[in-house]
Amino acid sequence: MLDSVKISRRQSEIRQALAGLVGKESPSEDETRSMETLDAEYRTNETRYRAALITEDAERREAKDDLETRSEREFSEMVGKFELRQVALALDEGRQLSGVTAEIVQELRSQGGYRGVPVPWAALEKRAGETVSSGTPDPIQTRPIIDRLFPASVAARMGGSMINIGSGEIEYPVTTSQVTAGWQSSETGSVGAPQAYTTTDKPLAPDHTLGIQMKITRKTLKQSGDALEQAVRRDMNGAIEQEMDRAIFLGSGASGQPDGIIADAAGYGITVTAVNAAASWSAFRAAVTRFMLANAAASPSAVRLLLRPEVWDAMDGTYVDAGSAVTEWDRLTKNIPNVTMATNALAAPTGTPAASKALLTVTAGGVPPFFVATWGAVDLIRDPYSDAASGGLRITALATMDVTVARPVQAEVLTGIQ
Structure with missing residues (x-):
């Protein structure tokens, strides 16, 4: 105290x-x-x-800094002890949740409505050391909220900011005014008319829900706890990561999907440039130059590049000069070290000759090129009927997400890269 x-x-x-x-008229000496x-x-x-x-x-x-961060740190440590095995057994057998898992589920239920058992996003992180042979979990370091779910995903490597929203919608106001500077032409002259300061809101709304279905047999439920824990975590993490990466960049905007950054580049106001030539450093250099002229990038090393493995294959086999040991890929990676190759986030090459697309992004002024929002926690719902005959368990994981581009000038799409 x-x-x-x-x-x-x-x-x-x-x-x-x-x-x-003092209320006594004649107090004694002791009083x-x-x-x-x-x-x-x-x-x-x-x-x-x-x-x-x-x-x-x-x-x-x-102790101000410690007091402000203690709550978040303690919650992260609790999530590290969250057991998906308990969730699976609760859905299958109705077993009561206990320990840290029960506390986290109760806290999530108090903050939002879930039909099944809520699972925090951080609990899907793959954990090293949780094996049956050793039986001793290795300590893990809790990562920042932006990338704790998919630290190796394409979206994170391209500079996207992953945020979690409890409920409702979020808007990011982005400045769109064209404020100009002017000198006073004479002693009594004006410096120029005032310009209005205007912004455009970039909303994130919970309009897109991703569903992952998982089937767990009765044999699996009776196996060792750590093995089931790691298998469920790995499978669910992989399925969500793969589909979210695809939707972030290639989402059609129809059938419940969000508008992908590459698929709906025109709708986001992102510049789309047709290369229509063989993949070379000069094509990417022109795009980097446009970034720098727009004040979005200070140097080529600040630019992130997303392309298909086929482009790497073509550039690494093309030499700058006959007899030279320097390839077009060497020139590219020398100036742009942040290169990400993916087959899930970019569509396969098409046409004759085969051509694909590429995406360039940059983080300017501390603002990421795009935002990926997730709402609440992953909602696990049990289906007790589909596999009742075999004693299995079928669960559905529902995750609500959305994506938006903060400033279109921080991204550019290249097409026709042969």
Whole structure:
């Protein structure tokens, strides 16, 4: 208990005792001495109370950062102990959740409505060391909220910011005003007409829900706990990561899918440039130059590039000069070290000659090129009927997400890369 609180309580006790003594018309000598003692103690406590407040205020300021982050850190440590095995058994057998898993599920239910058992996104992170042979989990480091779910996903490597929203919608205001600078042409002249400061809202809405279905046999449910824990985590993580990566870049905007960054580049206002030539460093260099001219990138090394493995194959086999050991790929990676190759986030090459697309992004002024939002936690729902004959368990994982582009100037799509 704080010293200031202890002193404050003692002062209340002294006031109560004095109130009973001063009400007497003829107090005895002992009562008079008691009043003098209590009065002296009260005055001393007033000085101690002020000193305690000053000391505690200084301690609060010193511990401010720790107090602000302690809640989030403690929750991250709890999520590290979350057991998906308990969730699977609760859905299959109706077993009661216990320990940290029960606390987290209860907390998630108090913040939103779920038909099944809510599972925090962080619980899907793959954990190293949880094997049957060793039986001793290795400690893991909880990563930032932006990339704790899919730290190796294409979206994270391309600079996207992953945020979690409890409920409702979020809008990011982006400045769109064209404020100009002007010099005073004469002593009494004007510096120019004022320009309105305008912004455009980039909304994120919970309009897109991804469903993952998983079938767990009765044999699997009876196997060792750690093996099931790791298998469920790995399978669900992989399925969600693969489909979310595809939807973020190639989402059609129809049938419940969000508008993908590459598929709906025109709708986001992203520049689309047709290369229509063999893959070369000069084609990508022109796009980087446009970035730098638009003040979106300070140097080529700040640009992130997403392309197909077929493009790497073509560029790594094309030499700059006859007899030279330098390829077009060497020139590209020398200037753009942040290159990501993916087959899921980019469509396969088509046409004759075969051509594909590429995406360039950059983080400018601390603002990521795009935002990926997830709502609440992953909702696990049990289907007790489809596999009842075999004693199996079928669960559906529902995840709500959306994607938006903050500033179109921070991205560019290249087409016709042969």
